[in-house]
Structures are given as C-alpha cells and as structure tokens.
Amino acid sequence: MTDSAAAAPTPSEPPLVATLLHEGVFRIVMQRPKQMNALSSKMMAALSAELTRAADDPEIRVILLGAEGNVFCAGHDLKELTAARAESDRGRATYERIMRQCSDLMQQIVRHPKPVIAVVTGVATAAGCQLVASCDLALATDTATFCTPGVNIGLFCSTPMVALSRNVAPKQAMEMLLTGESIDASTAKEFGLINRIVPRDYLDQVVQKYAEVIASKSSHTLKVGKEAFYRQLEMPLSDAYNHAANVMVENMLARDAEEGISAFLQKRSPEWSDS
Known part of the structure; x- marks a missing residue:
C-alpha cells in the first residue's frame, strides 16, 4: 500500500x-x-x-x-x-x-x-x-x-x-x-x-x-478498448465500424489476446503480460 x-x-x-x-x-x-x-x-x-x-x-x-x-x-x-x-x-x-x-x-x-x-x-x-x-x-x-x-x-x-x-x-x-x-x-x-x-x-x-x-483484466486490452470506445462515439457509423475493425485487428495481434484466447480454449486462467 x-x-x-x-x-x-x-x-x-x-x-x-x-x-x-x-x-x-x-x-x-x-x-x-x-x-x-x-x-x-x-x-x-x-x-x-x-x-x-x-x-x-x-x-x-x-x-x-x-x-x-x-x-x-x-x-x-x-x-x-x-x-x-x-x-x-x-x-x-x-x-x-x-x-x-x-x-x-x-x-x-x-x-x-x-x-x-x-x-x-x-x-x-x-x-x-x-x-x-x-x-x-x-x-x-x-x-x-x-x-x-x-x-x-x-x-x-x-x-x-x-x-x-x-x-x-x-x-x-x-x-x-x-x-x-x-x-x-x-x-x-x-x-x-x-x-x-x-x-x-x-x-x-x-x-x-x-x-x-x-x-484483473489485461491493462493493455482495457487501454485499447477505452480509447476506441470514445473515438468511435465521435464518428459517423461507417467510420466507426472501420475504426473498430482496425482496432480489432491490432488487438488480435497483441500478446494478451493470443494468451487470452489460448487460455479460454485450454480452460485455464490467462497470464497477462499487459502487452
């Protein structure tokens, strides 16, 4: 503390x-x-x-x-x-x-x-x-x-x-x-x-x-998601989907997404690297 x-x-x-x-x-x-x-x-x-x-x-x-x-x-x-x-x-x-x-x-x-x-x-x-x-x-x-x-x-x-x-x-x-x-x-x-x-x-x-x-979640994932949430709110619908899709692609390539999906499939708790 x-x-x-x-x-x-x-x-x-x-x-x-x-x-x-x-x-x-x-x-x-x-x-x-x-x-x-x-x-x-x-x-x-x-x-x-x-x-x-x-x-x-x-x-x-x-x-x-x-x-x-x-x-x-x-x-x-x-x-x-x-x-x-x-x-x-x-x-x-x-x-x-x-x-x-x-x-x-x-x-x-x-x-x-x-x-x-x-x-x-x-x-x-x-x-x-x-x-x-x-x-x-x-x-x-x-x-x-x-x-x-x-x-x-x-x-x-x-x-x-x-x-x-x-x-x-x-x-x-x-x-x-x-x-x-x-x-x-x-x-x-x-x-x-x-x-x-x-x-x-x-x-x-x-x-x-x-x-x-x-x-308890990945801090990297939270950061990516929070930023994307507020940015897409200011965009027209089509632009918002384009932006969100790009964010999803980059997020999928992150280590924590790879670890999280693997942990889910393997029925275990994920170990976040926050990256």
Missing part, C-alpha cells in the same frame, strides 16, 4: 487529496469537505497530478475517484470566481484559465489509459456532476443526488453540459440543465448517469470488488 498527496500541504492544512493503492486499485479521495470539495484551481491541479502519476504507474490498473463528507463535489469554487471580479478585466483572464483547466481535467479522465470510476457518496452538483459524467463508470449510494443548477444563479452549466449530454438522452440532459433541480440516485441511474446504486454500509466492499474485477 502507498499513501500520498498531490498538493504540498501547509502545516495547518491537510492535503487536498489523499491516495491509496491496493492490489491494482488506486483510490483518489478529495478531502475538502468543509469547502464541499469544490473544484478550485488548486483542487483541479491536485487531481490532474494524481491522474498523470497513475497513467505512468504499471501497478495501477483501475482508478477510483471519491470524496470525504456529504458533498461529493459542489462544482467550481464560487468564492474563487467571485474574487476575480476585482481584477482589471473583471476576471475574464481568470475565468478563461479556470474553465480551460476544468475542461482539460475532464478530457484527461476520458483519455486516461486506465478506467476511472466515480464513487459518489453525496451531492454532485454543476462541475461536480460533470466530473461524475466524465468518468468511465459511476457507483453511488442510495442517498446521492445530482444536479446542474447553474441556471438558478444566472450561469448556465455549459461546460457540465458537454459531459452530461454524452451520458444521458438530450431531453433528460435538458431537463436537468433548464430546471436546475436535483435528481436522486434512482433517477440518475434511469437517465444513464450512474451504473449502480449501493447502500452506504456496503459501498466500500462493493466498490472494491467491482474495481478488482476490472483490475
């Missing part, structure tokens, strides 16, 4: 995020519950740093993204955004930097070579909902709620909309964006925003088992 933090803490300030690696499953936990785990510039930098480190670590096969407290993530740090209004350009440069940083973080998750699973134990709102939608999979407690409430404060959730609209049907996405109202975990699952709902008392056990099943 390893325990680390992405951001250097001050003597009186705990790390922005905590991490734990166990049997290929890498947990990243946001730990600013008093600030509702808001995506301040520093929090986004801390998350990005851990994701970068995880991409290069062969010991890490699956990533779990969670948070301390009753709020998974309240979105952007509105105090940070408001303070920028005092700047000579009324905050334009700061807003451009923060929105670009957030967009880069979400795309980093989508393009990450390892599966990223959101573990939602509370409220996920605005860019926090975007964070959930950007992950490959999402597990939530039965008390978790989700919303994109920017419209309530005169700030339409335009960037959360990008991730949201790639997870749920257009009318359901627009319902969340136009009303700004919260949906419960059951509705979020119905919409397609999350995969499973787990009682809080069993969450850690279920999440760990869920992640271990994925971690």
